[in-house]
Amino acid sequence: MADQRVLITGSAGIVGTLMRPRLRRPGRVLRLLDLAAQPAAEDGEAAEIVTGSVTDPAVMAGACAGADALIHLGGHSRENSWEATLDVNINGTHTVLEAARQAGVKRVILASSNHAVGFRRNADAGEAGLPADSSPRPDTYYGVSKAAIESLGSLYHSRFGMDVIVVRIGSCFETPLPLGPRGLITWLSPDDGARLFEACLSAPSPGYRLIWGVSDNTRRIYSLAEAEALGYKSLDNAEAYAGQLADKPGPTGAAAEFVGGPFCTAPLGEFNPI
Template sequence: MTPQRVLITGAAGIIGTFLRPRLARPGRTLRLLDLVPLDPAAPGEEIVTGSITDPATMAAACRDVDAVVHLAGISREDTWARILEFTIDATHTVLEDARAAGVPRVVLASSNHAVGFRDIGSAGPRGLPADSSPRPDTYYGVGKAAVEALGSLYHSRFGMDVTCLRIGSCFERPTDVRQLSLWLSPDDCARLIEACLATERADYRVLWGVSANTRGVLSPDEAATIGYHPLDDAEQHATAVPPADLPTRLGGHYCETPLGRAEPS
C-alpha cells in the first residue's frame, strides 16, 4: 500500500523543493521538515520547523508517519565536524526516531560521491553497479557511505524497508559534461521516490538516482527491479553544455577537492 503520510526532511532544499509538488497526491499528507521556513502549508501538507539533529523534533515529526524521505544534511564537501554532526549523527537520529515510532519505510539520500573514486572507464557495458562498494572522494562521500551503512543496520536489526539512493546530479538541467552522464531530472526524481514508496517487500537496497541518459555510465538494472522507469534524458540539453572530456573518476573534481573545503556539487 502506498504510504499516506510521508515525512520529507530537508524539504526546503533543492531536491525537497522539486519533490514537494510532485509527490502531492489525493489522500496523501506530506509532512515537510526543515530548519528554513517554508511556504505556508497547502492542502495535504503539514509544516514542521526544526532540526534533524534534535531527537525531540524528530520524534514528533515521525509520529503517525508511514514513510520517511530523508534528504536533509550537508549537501556538499564540508568540515569533518559538520559532516559528522549533520550527516552521520543526524541520520542516526532520524533512523532511531523512525524506528521508535514504528515507521516501516525509509528512503535515504546518498550520493555518487560515496563511490566517487570509482573509475568510469571500468564500469562495463551496463554501467557501474548501484551496490558497488564505497570508494568515497571526500568527507561528504564518507558521510554518505556512513548513511548507507546505517540504513543497512536498521534494516537488518529492525526489519525496516530502507532504500539508499546514490543520486547523480539532480538539477533542473545538466550544466557540464559529467552531468550529462549523471543527471537526474526533477520529474524522474519523483518517479524514483514513488517507486521506493510502493515497494511491497521490506528489504535493504542501494540504487542509482539517474535519468535515462544517453551518455549514462551507471547501471539502471537495480532501480528497474522496483519499477523505476525514467523518462528523461540529459541529451536534450547537450547543446547548451560546454564541450569537455568526461572525467576519469565518477566523482569528477571532488576527487581533487581539498578535504573539508566546501565546493559546489
C-alpha cells in the same frame, strides 16, 4: 481509509523543493521538515510544515510520529568540515533512523550520492553500468558520510526489519546545465526523481536495497537495473540539453577519470559549490 503520511527531511533543499509539488497525491499528506523557512501549504495541498533539525531527537520524534514513510534528504549536500559533516550527516541520520524505529515507520528512503563511490573509475562501469551496490570508495568527507548513511540503513534493516532503500543520486536539478558536460552523465530529472521516489514508496517488501538515482541518459555510466526492479521507469534523457553544452569544456584529469568528478580533487573539509 487514512491518508498516507510521508515525512520528508531537508524539504527546503534543492531536491526537497523539487519533489514537494511532484509528490503531492490525493490521499497523501507531506510532512515537510527543515531548519529553513518553507512556504505554507497552498490551497488544496495536504502539507504539514515542521521547523527543526535532523540532529534534534525531540524534533525527530515528533516528526516521525504517525508517519508511514520517510524520505531523508536532510543534511549538508556538499563538502564541509569534518565536524559539521559528522554532526549533521552521520549523527543526524542516526537520530533520524532511531526516531523512525521508535515511531514504527516501516519504509525509509535515504538519499546517498555518487560521491560515496567517487573514486571508482568511470571505465569500470562496463556495458551494464556501474552496479548500484558497488562498495564505497568515497571522494570527500561528504562521500564518507554518504557511505556511513548507507551502512546505517543496512543496520536498521537487518536489526529492526525496516524496509530501507538507499538512492545514490547523481545530480538532481531542473536541468543538467549547472554541472556542465558532466551533467549529461549524472542528471536525474525532477520528474524522474519523483517517479523514482514513488517506486521506492510503493515497492512491496523491498528489504534493503541500493539503487542509482539517475535518468536514462545516453551518456550514463550507472546501472538502472536495480531501480527498475523496484518499478522505476525513466522518461527523461540529459542528451536533450547536449546542444546547449557543446561549447563547454568537458572534465579533464581526475575529474574525467573518476565517478566523483571534480570532488576528487577539491580540498577536503572546505565547502564548495560544485
